[in-house]
Amino acid sequence: MSIIFRFIKLDQKVYTVDEVRGILRIEGYTSQEFTDQVYNGKIISNQEIQRYQYPSLEKSFSDTVKALAGNPEHPPLYYLISRFWIDWLDHPVGARVLSALVSLFIFPALYWLCIELFESPLSGWIAIALVAVSPFYLMLAQEARQYSLWTVFILISSASLLRGLRTLSRNSWIIYTAAIALGLYTHLFFVFVLLTHGLYVLLTEKLKSKPTIFYLIASFCGCITFTPWIWVILSSSSRVKTTTSWVASFKIGLFKRFTYWQANLSSIFSDFNDPKINQLVSFAVLVLVLYAIYFLCRHAPKKVWLFVLLLIGSTALAQIIPDLIWGGRRSILSRYLVPSYLGVHLAVAYLFTQQLFRVQVKVSQQRLWRSIFAVLLSVGIMSCAASAQAKDWWKGSSSINLQVAPLINQAPQPLIISDSNLTFVLPLSYLLKPETQFQLFERSRLEEQNFQTELKNSVQKFKYVFLYSPSKQLLQLLEQMNQPSDYKTTVVVGQSQWFQDRNYLYRIQLNSAVDN
Structure with a gap:
C-alpha cells in the first residue's frame, strides 16, 4: 500500500512555491532571468509561462549548475539528478517520480539501521511498518524536493557508522565516507547528523582507540569532499543571508510554538489535514512517544538509547534553541527535523518489539499493545489514503x-x-x-x-x-x-x-x- 500511495496522482497535486522554484533552477533558469523575460508588461500565454518548467534545448546541464550555485543554501545533488528525470519524462513530474522512487530505499536502509542498533530483525520490520504508513514520509516522497534523499543518507550513514564501530570493516567505513559526502551535498542540515555521530563516538569509544581513529579518518574524507560547495556558499554569503532571512523572521509565543511542535510530531504517525482531528490525536501520540523514549532508556543498553537520544536531540535542539533566543520558524518546519523524527520512530519500534514479542510480557499486556499497534497502523493507513488522493495536503x-x-x-x-x-x-x-x-x-x-x-x-x-x-x-x-x-x-x-x-x-x- 505504501508503494502505491507514493505514486498515485503525482502529476495532479498542487505544486508548491519551493517545488516550482527548484524546477526553475533544474531547467537552468534563475529567478532574475525569469523576471526579466516575463515581468515586462507584455501579454504572454500560459504555455510561455510553463516553458520555464519544462526541458529546453537552449539550457544545458552547465546552466543548471550555474542556477543552483546562485542559491547555494540548497546543495545540488538531488536537483542535478532531477534534471535527467525531467528530461527523460519530458515533464516536471519527473522530479516527483525521482522523490517517490528514492523514498523506497528508506525501507532497506531503515532495516539495516535497526539490525545494527537493536540486533533484531523484528525491530526492523516494525520500524518499516511504522514508516511505510507515515503520512509525513509520504508527503516528502511526493514532492519535488530533496528530503527523501536526505532521509536515505541519514539512515545509511548511521547504519554504516554503527557497523564500522562494531566490526572495523573497511567496506563499512567506505560506505560511511560516501554517505557523508552525498548527505552533505543533499542538505546542509546533514551537519546535525554529523554532530550526532561525533557525540556518539566521543561518549562510547576511547579517544585513541581504533574505532575512533577510523571514524575520524572517514569523517574527514567525507567532509573534505564538500569544500567546493562551501566555497560556493562563502562566495554568495550575502545572497544566502537574503534568501534564508524568512526562516528567522517569525515571532510567536511559546505556547503557540509548542502547539506547532506537538502537531508536527503527531503528523509522523497520523495526519488528516484537519486541525481539529489532528489536535485530538496529537496528545495520544505525544504520550506514546514520551513513554517509548522512557522505555528505551530503561530497558535498552546504553549504546542503543544513547544513539537514539542523540539522533532526536541534536537536530531538534539545534532548531529550537535559536528560535527561542532570536525568534524564527526553524523548529516548526517539520521537514527540517527528519533526523529527530527517525529517532522517534526507532524508539517506538523498539517499544512495540519488546511489548509484542518479549517472553516476559503477560498475555493480557501483549493483547493491549497489539491493539495499540493495530490502531496506530490503521490511523496511518487512513491518513496516507486520504493524502494520496488529495490534490492539496499542507501545500x-x-x-x-x-x-x-x-x-x-x-x-x-x-x-x-x-x-x-x-x-x-x-x-x-x-x-x-x-x-x-x-x-x-x-x-x-x-x-x-x-x-x-x-x-x-x-x-x-x-x-x-x-x-x-x-x-x-x-x-x-x-x-x-x-x-x-x-x-x-x-x-x-x-x-x-x-x-x-x-x-x-x-x-x-x-x-x-x-x-x-
Whole structure:
C-alpha cells in the first residue's frame, strides 16, 4: 500500500512555491532571468509561462549548475539528478517520480539501521511498518524536493557508522565516507547528523582507540569532499543571508510554538489535514512517544538509547534553541527535523518489539499493545489514503490556487494581471488552460509610464480580466487610472490563512459590460 500511495496522482497535486522554484533552477533558469523575460508588461500565454518548467534545448546541464550555485543554501545533488528525470519524462513530474522512487530505499536502509542498533530483525520490520504508513514520509516522497534523499543518507550513514564501530570493516567505513559526502551535498542540515555521530563516538569509544581513529579518518574524507560547495556558499554569503532571512523572521509565543511542535510530531504517525482531528490525536501520540523514549532508556543498553537520544536531540535542539533566543520558524518546519523524527520512530519500534514479542510480557499486556499497534497502523493507513488522493495536503500558500484556477478557467480567453512573485504565478500556471493569457509587472517598475499604458489598454481590450494576488501598489494604480469610473473591480477569492492582508483574485469589468 505504501508503494502505491507514493505514486498515485503525482502529476495532479498542487505544486508548491519551493517545488516550482527548484524546477526553475533544474531547467537552468534563475529567478532574475525569469523576471526579466516575463515581468515586462507584455501579454504572454500560459504555455510561455510553463516553458520555464519544462526541458529546453537552449539550457544545458552547465546552466543548471550555474542556477543552483546562485542559491547555494540548497546543495545540488538531488536537483542535478532531477534534471535527467525531467528530461527523460519530458515533464516536471519527473522530479516527483525521482522523490517517490528514492523514498523506497528508506525501507532497506531503515532495516539495516535497526539490525545494527537493536540486533533484531523484528525491530526492523516494525520500524518499516511504522514508516511505510507515515503520512509525513509520504508527503516528502511526493514532492519535488530533496528530503527523501536526505532521509536515505541519514539512515545509511548511521547504519554504516554503527557497523564500522562494531566490526572495523573497511567496506563499512567506505560506505560511511560516501554517505557523508552525498548527505552533505543533499542538505546542509546533514551537519546535525554529523554532530550526532561525533557525540556518539566521543561518549562510547576511547579517544585513541581504533574505532575512533577510523571514524575520524572517514569523517574527514567525507567532509573534505564538500569544500567546493562551501566555497560556493562563502562566495554568495550575502545572497544566502537574503534568501534564508524568512526562516528567522517569525515571532510567536511559546505556547503557540509548542502547539506547532506537538502537531508536527503527531503528523509522523497520523495526519488528516484537519486541525481539529489532528489536535485530538496529537496528545495520544505525544504520550506514546514520551513513554517509548522512557522505555528505551530503561530497558535498552546504553549504546542503543544513547544513539537514539542523540539522533532526536541534536537536530531538534539545534532548531529550537535559536528560535527561542532570536525568534524564527526553524523548529516548526517539520521537514527540517527528519533526523529527530527517525529517532522517534526507532524508539517506538523498539517499544512495540519488546511489548509484542518479549517472553516476559503477560498475555493480557501483549493483547493491549497489539491493539495499540493495530490502531496506530490503521490511523496511518487512513491518513496516507486520504493524502494520496488529495490534490492539496499542507501545500501552504499554493493551496488557494485550487479555488482560483476553476474560476479563471470558466472564462473564455481570460487575462490575468499580476505583480506577484514568480513563486505564486508558476504554481497557478499548472492549473490553468493553455489559452489563458498573463500580463505580469515587476512591482518596482509600476510607476513607469509604459507599464501604465500597457495596463490600461489590457483592461479596455479584454472582456475577462482577473487580478491575481495584486500588491497594494497595483490596486492603487488601477484606482488612479479609473478616472472617470470606466470599470469595476470585484473580489472573487478573498483572504487565506496564509496571507490575511490581501485578497487573492479580483475580476475587472468595464462598466458598459456590467450594464449589459
